[in-house]
Amino acid sequence: MSSSLSKNPQFAAPQKIGVLLLNLGTPDGTDYWNVRRYLGEFLSDPRVIESPKWLWWPILNFGILSFRPQKAGHAYEQVWDKEFNESPLRVITRKQTQALAQRLEGDGIVVDFAMRYGNPSTKSVLEKMQAAGCKKVLLVPLYPQYSATTTATANDKAFDALKEMRWQPAVRTLPAYYSDAKYIETLGNSIRDGVAALDFEPDLVLTSYHGLPQTYVDAGDPYEYHCHETTRMVSDYLGWPEGKLMVTFQSRFGPTKWLEPATADTLEELPKRGVKKVAILAPAFSADCIETLEEISIGGKEAFMEAGGEQFAYIPCLNDSPAGMDMIEAMVRRELGGWL
Template identity: 40%
Template sequence: MQQKSQISNLESPISKKGILLVNLGSPKSTKVEDVKEYLDEFLMDERVIDYRWFFRSLLVRGIILRTRPPKSAEAYKTVWTDEGSPLIVITKKIQQKLQKLVDVPVEIGMRYAEPSIKTGVQKLVDQGVTEIVLFPLYPQYAMSTTETVVEKAEEIRKKFFPNVKINYVQPFYNRDIYIDCLSESIREKLPDNFDALQFSYHGVPERHIYKTDPTKTCNLNDCCSRDYNPSHNFCYRHQCFKTTELVLEKLNLPKEKALVTFQSRLGKDKWIEPYTDETLENLPKKGVKNLAIVCPAFVSDCLETLEEISVEGREEFLHAGGENFHYIPCLNDEDRWIEVVKTLCEEKLSEFYLV
């Protein structure tokens, strides 16, 4: 690991910098009532389920929250640790490791539940911080991830911390330092013999792709594969395919040995394809018996990777005739990933000095 950053030597006497790492969030416990409270906040976010409030409430509170919390609570129990939610535990480890490398305060916040974004900002402000680099821990841009974090943070800043400035780390799906880091992590964990490497990204409804495209040039057909399209900066689907393409180049793997799928569908709306679960059921019929799978939409292992992929996905693949299923963990708190976080944060910290 490198020595601590010297960025603090450049601080002006009238301002103090800080870093806020933001992840998705997790229920307080595996109790049904806590899971229900978490799902209510999560699913009632208009950037997650983008219906008008009345219809969103009817769906979430009238249907989903009447049936889903007990099942979700059981799923959380399968991944919960003695320290708590894996997502929260891992994010805290990232914070602790990063804090050893930088001379500015580092806190964490979650988009949903506690510790909230407001809690994280307040902790920094209590330490005298007036300029914050906020890092949404999502490699690719999406309305339901990066966008909702930024919008929530701005809402909180304007309401409670009007004198605080915030710089946001941008999606880093194609940054060399991230691709190098992810590729090396995958390379070290790949089994010796595998028929295919599956990249499973979190899914989003197709309409989200169009709604987040200010250029109105996306058609969800051939534009994702173009070298350039104005929508690429806002297109989650393109960014997932681009991450995969760059990683395959680093790993020197032929495209024929890899595939991209999307997981975690909700409801009956059309989501971006192909779907992870259906693919897992069909791969053995196509001769793929030994599968490695990675989830690059996540930097920290969580319910969607540890239960949905590593447990449910494994069962689907093996039940369909697969022989070996190898889940490749997320970057979590690997030292090389902490170095990437440090670099991306320092880039934004340095911009404060240019104002």
């Protein structure tokens, strides 16, 4: 038996290391059914919606999924990448993956990406990595600030897939990097350069983070603290006066109380307080997506200007920029310590 096993290519093949970038997800198209499938998976996640299933299921399936896909589909159409016929999130995450693969080339590392909701699924990519000979895998949730609704559920999905594998790879997970020195430096430089490139001097720069229900934070989610720490550390890095950077929270959903102040409300109120020129960025996102390009860059600008604002600018996410990829590479190499 031992001689036959030694000839089995699965056991004899050189062992590789997998690096799997994990992001939130995207529909495959902007039509009703593609968006409905995506929203159905997203809003069925108990990490995202903590209401009892017996209460939430009929609300979701007989209410929300009847009308929200049309609205969301229209929003996706505003930012859809026509060249690749994909959402910006998938296009940019793929570019990040390709850039990281080039940087790690020659180290026997397989780099790929997966989405928590939608395609490519986490399970399918982990199976592909296993078939490629990866006996060690680093999971890289691309969320700087930790939340059970993002980092935890991305890892959950990977662990669910691992539970079905006869021969599991060794696994590590990249921790939240909200206070990582390289992240703070890279984010701070992108803000400074973004502001310097404007043809106006903003009165205020908003750091708009994705929102979270207040009850989740009250239950122990560290997300709000991480967001405020990121902005505080970036402000210190830039040497800006207190109050130049402001924390707000976007994407409020449903009737429950969410983290405040809300980005939408703030943009409407600022002109009344004499703040007529603003720049805004979304540090919780590693790649531009519908929440940044449609909700903030388009919708946020419209709301601010209609309220009496004079100048508005959106500063892009780090995306696959050279500096952004330097940061991701540095974190990945650090977490691969002892494996390479």
